[in-house]
Amino acid sequence: MDEVTVAVLDLASVEAVERREPAGRQYVRPAFAAQTRGEQTVLVAWIDGVPVGSGEVTADARPELRNLRVDADRRGQGVGTRLIAAAEALATDRGVLRIGVALDNPDARRLYQRQGYAPTSEIEEYEYTYVDDDDQRVTVREASEYLEKDLPARA
């Protein structure tokens, strides 16, 4: 597999990520702004200098990994697993990491459960709008369950 690196988003990388976004998505600048305000940390996965996936870890007492996604042509190659590992490294001091997974997303749930995330039975229903890979705005009503993993303190 091509070598994957995961890094915290910095200002110099914002443009590289933005260039690969569908024009209407406008994800990375607001995400970076929220990081600058101290609300979250944005992780980006890179292969050969190209951003191929991302996710955010919230700056909460019980941090959450949000908006995990990998480019469609790079899925199933371990990139998501690397992003989860990097998110766990950021959350270690809090001792726990949470991930909300849509009830109709069994593939992602399988990935998280394999990484040690356990169901909590905490279900949240919400509506959100996103811009898909074809630059179309899509609004969905969804229910997610939080999964959780305890993270042992570093020695």
Ligand SMILES: CC(C)(COP(=O)(O)OP(=O)(O)OC[C@H]1O[C@@H](n2cnc3c(N)ncnc32)[C@H](O)[C@@H]1OP(=O)(O)O)[C@@H](O)C(=O)NCCC(=O)NCCS
């Ligand atoms: C879920 C996602 C981030 C996983 O990233 P990834 O790089 O494909 O994950 P990895 O290669 O490390 O692990 C592969 C596992 O991911 C899961 N997976 C989820 N969706 C997948 C997809 N579309 N293609 C391949 N694997 C997928 C599977 O459990 C797979 O394991 P399997 O071999 O048991 O089927 C990625 O597939 C994705 O962006 N999906 C669309 C967005 C999404 O559903 N995000 C999760 C929100 S909670």
